Amino acid sequence: MRIGELSRETGVSVASIKYYLREGLLPAGELTSPNQARYGDAHVRRLRLIRALVDVGGLSIAGARDVLAAVDDEGVSLYDALGRAQAAVMTRTEPVDDDATERAGEALAEMVERRGWITSERNPGWRTAVDVLAALERLGGERVAGLLDVYAEAMEAVAPHEVTAVVDSGDRERSVERMVTGIVLGAALITALRGMAEQSVSARRYGSGPAPGTGSG
Amino acid sequence: MRIGELSRETGVSVASIKYYLREGLLPAGELTSPNQARYGDAHVRRLRLIRALVDVGGLSIAGARDVLAAVDDEGVSLYDALGRAQAAVMTRTEPVDDDATERAGEALAEMVERRGWITSERNPGWRTAVDVLAALERLGGERVAGLLDVYAEAMEAVAPHEVTAVVDSGDRERSVERMVTGIVLGAALITALRGMAEQSVSARRYGSGPAPGTGSG
Numbered sequence: 001m002r003i004g005e006l007s008r009e010t011g012v013s014v015a016s017i018k019y020y021l022r023e024g025l026l027p028a029g030e031l032t033s034p035n036q037a038r039y040g041d042a043h044v045r046r047l048r049l050i051r052a053l054v055d056v057g058g059l060s061i062a063g064a065r066d067v068l069a070a071v072d073d074e075g076v077s078l079y080d081a082l083g084r085a086q087a088a089v090m091t092r093t094e095p096v097d098d099d100a101t102e103r104a105g106e107a108l109a110e111m112v113e114r115r116g117w118i119t120s121e122r123n124p125g126w127r128t129a130v131d132v133l134a135a136l137e138r139l140g141g142e143r144v145a146g147l148l149d150v151y152a153e154a155m156e157a158v159a160p161h162e163v164t165a166v167v168d169s170g171d172r173e174r175s176v177e178r179m180v181t182g183i184v185l186g187a188a189l190i191t192a193l194r195g196m197a198e199q200s201v202s203a204r205r206y207g208s209g210p211a212p213g214t215g216s217g
Numbered sequence: 218m219r220i221g222e223l224s225r226e227t228g229v230s231v232a233s234i235k236y237y238l239r240e241g242l243l244p245a246g247e248l249t250s251p252n253q254a255r256y257g258d259a260h261v262r263r264l265r266l267i268r269a270l271v272d273v274g275g276l277s278i279a280g281a282r283d284v285l286a287a288v289d290d291e292g293v294s295l296y297d298a299l300g301r302a303q304a305a306v307m308t309r310t311e312p313v314d315d316d317a318t319e320r321a322g323e324a325l326a327e328m329v330e331r332r333g334w335i336t337s338e339r340n341p342g343w344r345t346a347v348d349v350l351a352a353l354e355r356l357g358g359e360r361v362a363g364l365l366d367v368y369a370e371a372m373e374a375v376a377p378h379e380v381t382a383v384v385d386s387g388d389r390e391r392s393v394e395r396m397v398t399g400i401v402l403g404a405a406l407i408t409a410l411r412g413m414a415e416q417s418v419s420a421r422r423y424g425s426g427p428a429p430g431t432g433s434g
Contacts, residue, residue, distance in 0.1 A: 011313070048355060048356060055308070055310055056308060056345075056352045057308060057349075058307075058308030079419070082415070082416075083416075086416075089412075090275075090408055091273060091274060091275030091405050093272055094272055096228070112413070117413060117414065118417045118421055119416045123412060125408070125409035125410060125411070125416075126409070128273075128409035129406060129409035129410060129413070132402045135268075135269040135273045135402060136398065136399075136402055138265060139266060139269055139395075139398050140395065141402065143383075144379070144398070144399040144402065144403055146382065147378050148410075150375055151375060151407050152410050154372070154374050154375045154407070155407065155410045155413075155414040156414050157367070157374075158371045158411065158414070159411065159414035159418040162418075163418045163419050164360075165360040165361045165363065165364055174357075178358060181352075181353065181358045182358055185349050185352060185361065186368070187408050188307070189345075189350070189361075189364075189365070190368050190371070190372065190407065191306055191307055191404050192342035192349065193342060193346060193365075193372045194342070194375065194379075195303035195340060196336040196343065196346070196372075197334065197369070197372040197376035198303065198379055199299075199300075199335070199342075200336050201376040201377050201379075201380045202296070202299070
């Protein structure tokens with residue numbers, strides 16, 4: 001199909017399709033003349049995946065590119081693709097070398113030891129967790145930092161179900177696609193439900209008002 | 218202090234400080250001559266907050282601006298500021314009007330009813346959750362969508378602790394600052410710990426390998 005048909009089929013504008021082509025997220029179509037290309041079902045599927053990762057999952061273009069490269073590269077194992085998807089949903093932090101960072105690193109290592117987690121400083125989450133805990137200390141958010149074990153326990157309850165849900169015995173490309181989708185969209189779902197649960201608890205505790213407003217934003 | 222001293226004090230480059238001033242995230246200093254301004258402790262605190270929200274929390278500049286406006290505007294209640302912070306950490310999705318969206322909306326409403334949550338479609342998380350569930354269905358990620366109650370239960374366990382941690386009896390501005398920090402950085406912490414917990418579970422289940430790599434990305 002031509003680019004116009006690809007646009008109608010997926011609901012993605014021609015301008016956006018061209019942008020994804022330029023950014024290397026969508027593979028080029030088959031050239032049928034110097035300035036016309038033909039696209040197929042693989043492009044339709046890929047476009048849906050891009051929109052899910054970027055629009056619904058909130059990935060940056062660079063993050064989506066890295067994740068999609070893992071889908072396409074047969075040399076990338078399922079396990080490494082998992083690491084890439086996890087890294088893409090996490091904030092990239094600039095480590096600060098101060099006492100708060102040192103204390104945060106110790107607190108995290110103790111939590112991992114205490115809970116018997118099999119993970120290490122090489123996990124993309126480790127550095128982010130340390131930097132978040134350190135930032136909380138610097139800003140007087142110790143009470144939130146004190147929730148480390150509450151958060152860890154919640155993710156411990158969730159992780160076995162997630163690993164079961166994303167592991168797939170189909171062909172490699174589809175398996176990686178599904179895993180990446182699950183990791184990225186699952187993160188967005190958790191954050192959405194967190195906001196709803198927080199509203200519910202505060203409504204129950206302090207009286208039910210209207211939903212928290214987002215003002216004009 | 219001059220802008221150079223503000224930079225040294227906070228570790229934020231002069232170029233970044235000027236960018237935050239232009240974008241309206243940092244209030245202007247007091248002009249001491251047509252092209253020189255003086256900054257104070259409030260600027261130091263605000264810069265630390267900006268860096269935490271943007272670098273560690275991963276907010277966009279627009280998201281940070283909206284949240285900081287809530288901190289500064291005395292007309293915004295603590296409850297509305299909570300909604301703004303929640304909205305800032307969520308992905309903004311473009312609703313698609315199809316059967317998948319309708320089914321997702323029903324599944325979410327049933328979950329809320331079943332668990333007795335006091336929340337509504339006006340909560341910023343509601344629309345995001347519906348769009349995530351619909352996107353998962355469209356991409357063949359039904360098994361992850363099936364984790365809705367697993368995720369909801371985890372957030373139900375976390376939310377009471379979070380509401381306790383972020384509610385503060387200090388002055389309004391500090392209270393809103395703390396709440397916003399807790400909501401935004403808490404989301405980053407949850408995602409980081411999720412990645413670590415997933416690695417731990419998959420290492421335990423499939424054998425312990427090295428940490429999932431992020432390749433060259």
